[in-house]
Amino acid sequence: MAETILVTGGCGFIGTNFVRHMLERYDYTIVNLDKLTYAGNLENLEDVAGDGRYTFVRGDIASMADVEGVFERPIDIVVNFAAESHVDRSIMDPDAFIRTNINGTFNLLELARKKGVGRFVQVSTDEVYGSLGESGAFREDTPLSPNSPYSASKTAADILAMAYFKTYGMPVVITRCSNNYGPYQFPEKLIPLMITNALADKELPVYGDGLNVRDWIHVKDHCAAIDLVVHKGEEGNVYNIGASNERTNIDIVELVLDILGKPRSLIRYVTDRPGHDRRYAIDSGKITERLGYRPSVAFSEGMRGTVDWYVRNRGWWERIKTGAYLDYYEKMYGKR
Numbered sequence: 001m002a003e004t005i006l007v008t009g010g011c012g013f014i015g016t017n018f019v020r021h022m023l024e025r026y027d028y029t030i031v032n033l034d035k036l037t038y039a040g041n042l043e044n045l046e047d048v049a050g051d052g053r054y055t056f057v058r059g060d061i062a063s064m065a066d067v068e069g070v071f072e073r074p075i076d077i078v079v080n081f082a083a084e085s086h087v088d089r090s091i092m093d094p095d096a097f098i099r100t101n102i103n104g105t106f107n108l109l110e111l112a113r114k115k116g117v118g119r120f121v122q123v124s125t126d127e128v129y130g131s132l133g134e135s136g137a138f139r140e141d142t143p144l145s146p147n148s149p150y151s152a153s154k155t156a157a158d159i160l161a162m163a164y165f166k167t168y169g170m171p172v173v174i175t176r177c178s179n180n181y182g183p184y185q186f187p188e189k190l191i192p193l194m195i196t197n198a199l200a201d202k203e204l205p206v207y208g209d210g211l212n213v214r215d216w217i218h219v220k221d222h223c224a225a226i227d228l229v230v231h232k233g234e235e236g237n238v239y240n241i242g243a244s245n246e247r248t249n250i251d252i253v254e255l256v257l258d259i260l261g262k263p264r265s266l267i268r269y270v271t272d273r274p275g276h277d278r279r280y281a282i283d284s285g286k287i288t289e290r291l292g293y294r295p296s297v298a299f300s301e302g303m304r305g306t307v308d309w310y311v312r313n314r315g316w317w318e319r320i321k322t323g324a325y326l327d328y329y330e331k332m333y334g335k336r
């Protein structure tokens with residue numbers, strides 16, 4: 001029988017792309033455990049809902065009962081995407097980040113240990129390393145130095161996962177990727193927020209001086225790298241994932257406006273994010289050398305494709321940008 005992969009958070013941005021990536025390439029059975037928070041959207045995987053290899057389970061990783069329920073079926077591999085993922089929300093309201101990102105990961109590790117799961121991939125982030133100066137890049141041995149409640153909670157989960165490897169010999173592997181972009185990203189993150197605001201001729205809020213740097217990777221390349229780690233990653237190892245593509249925020253915002261043919265006058269500089277990390281850059285040398293990873297999406301093409309996706313799927317983001325989203329937007333940007 002084909003092996004079963006438990007994907008948590010499969011209704012979010014990266015999880016959605018990963019479920020599709022795996023169903024297209026392999027014959028695994030995929031169980032998607034997702035709480036359907038504001039960031040989870042069943043519509044994202046509507047087209048695979050009828051696939052006999054795919055099952056959706058609504059549940060909370062921070063609830064031991066929900067996790068026990070999902071583990072009643074045999075699970076061979078866990079890939080844990082489920083998380084509260086937005087830094088600004090973690091600054092406004094950190095509670096859910098501790099619950100989901102720390103307690104939720106703990107519950108999954110516990111059940112995976114009890115059931116003897118064959119592989120546990122913890123999907124983490126480069127933000128656990130903190131902020132860089134003008135030069136250098138994060139390596140796997142860079143000290144962990146998170147600055148936001150989001151990155152602190154992801155760091156706690158990483159340390160816990162690694163402790164399960166060291167103490168119980170659990171087959172844990174951790175990935176730490178840089179900033180993703182691509183289809184299905186919730187329009188609270190920089191790129192989809194700017195695309196959808198520009199499409200609606202709304203202001204584009206740029207924090208501080210707009211010169212913070214992020215290292216961008218297309219979500220397809222991130223999913224392909226996780227695929228490599230699932231199949232070839234060495235237990236007890238961390239793998240950084242990136243595409244060597246550093247950009248300032250203002251460059252990204254201007255690029256979005258240029259692709260859409262919208263005026264620069266839509267840009268509005270606003271009060272900076274507290275504790276705003278200045279620069280991220282990833283050294284992916286280890287995964288490249290050991291697992292043969294190579295990013296395949298060039299940034300200019302990836303950005304054009306992404307902008308095009310939001311143009312073609314206007315209904316998808318217009319349905320999101322209503323109700324609770326508008327309350328969030330007002331709270332975050334109203335008096336900024």
Ligand code: NAD
Nearest residue numbers: 009011012013014035036037039040060061082083085180
């Ligand atoms: P997302 O916010 O788009 O999706 C998160 C998903 O998790 C949603 O479907 C949500 O409903 C689900 N979820 C949240 N809390 C849950 C809970 N308690 N139980 C079950 N499901 C829950 O996030 P994303 O951008 O797809 O990120 C996925 C993972 O990748 C996260 O762990 C994040 O830390 C990591 N990551 C993201 C990026 C990025 O640029 N987006 C970069 C590196 C790493």
Ligand code: TYD
Nearest residue numbers: 087179188189190191193205206207212249
């Ligand atoms: P974001 O997409 O939230 O990712 P992260 O903070 O996890 O890197 O933000 C990316 C960068 O864009 C970050 O430096 C903050 C900045 N930013 C803005 O300038 N304006 C915005 O409205 C948002 C959401 C982000």
